Amino acid sequence: MRITATVLLALLLTASGCRIDYDVEEVAPAEHLESGHSHNHSSEEQTETLHEHDHESGTCEECGDHSSHDDFDAAHEEHYNHEHEPYSSESCREHDRNDEFEALQAGDSHDHNDECTCEACSGHSNGVHEEQHEEFSSGPSGHLHASGDRNHGTQWFFNQPWAAPFIWSKLLRDGAIFLVLSVVLFFLTRRKNR
């Protein structure tokens, strides 16, 4: 019995698959992780998956690559260039956040109507709800994510075992190993007398 137990223990120790511990993030396949920082910003997803951008330099702070954010930049540019009327320029918070827009405020013409209540225009009761406008209505950080999606702020949530089916087999492996070890220990430490 002791020989069998020793052989079993030796097998467990020599099998490399049994000596590797895991984090969900370490063993996650690419498709599980890539949704955390989507580079596929489709036009519909622009308002949902935008992350921090350095618009001054035109690069993304997270990936350093701006080639995949052209759509966003185009929308951003379009927003900068929309027309404003003089009476509303002094209280548009959205424009207060962007120094580049101050130059436009002097001679712009506004199309804002009286129905806008979005955060970007909360300083005054007018504005136009266009798609580009909504992109900037997501708060001070300037980006918004769809609820229930993995992103840079929720990756801790989706790195839990319940959300990572690819480690369930490893949990079964660990369970089986601990079960074998407990049986081996039980018989190895058995005494003839009580």
Added chain:
Amino acid sequence: MKAVYTFALMTLRMLTRRRTLWGILLVMLLALAAIASVPSFDVANQGRFILDFGLFGIEVGALFLALGLAANLYPRDRETKTVMPLLAVPLSRWQYLMGRFFGAALVQAGALIVSCLGLMVILSMNGMHIPGDLLPATLLIVVEGWFLLSTVFFFSFFTSPPLNWPLTTMLFIVSQMSVAEFTGLIPSASGLMRFLRLLLPHADVFHIKDPIAHGFEIEPVYFAVALFYGICYSAFMLSLALAVFRSRDLK
């Protein structure tokens, strides 16, 4: 097995007569009520906070129950010499350990399920939705509690109860850490730390309070996997405890 069953029932009766169990259970229910009475300040989805903190409270309660119920079972038996006649004739050492463990495990599971029912009552009293996965989530916490119970038994065979409390609590905290976090404690010995982490359980397997609070569906197979993992790890800790117990000279 009949000896184990009989001794487990004896342990169960003994533990339910102790005030420790009722004290911890009362504190848990009061804590749940306190969580529910925190004003929401008009924050939407207050039920999420109650669920999240409630399940966390039940988990911490599992730790206290394991310590309160089992930390001084063996030391007291040894101090009062009760263990001598038990081991002399009717029971072997593994039967003693299993009887004590199953008795304490039943009491602990009962207390945790009562806490879960308390949480359900609090949610319904506040007019909030009771998620269907709340009971399975509690079941996973029960399994985590059994793991903690087996750890307490393991330490109780070679430490005193006052030392058992911090050791088990430390293991509880460490087992919540990911591999990266644990290795980061001593970065210079990462290989050793990774090996040690391999032997420690992944307690995050038993935590599904976040998805429940946010309305995510959990696949049923996950519960089976987590239950299997928890029971196997508890068996491993019990076999370690038995190895220590068998090596002890009770004279």
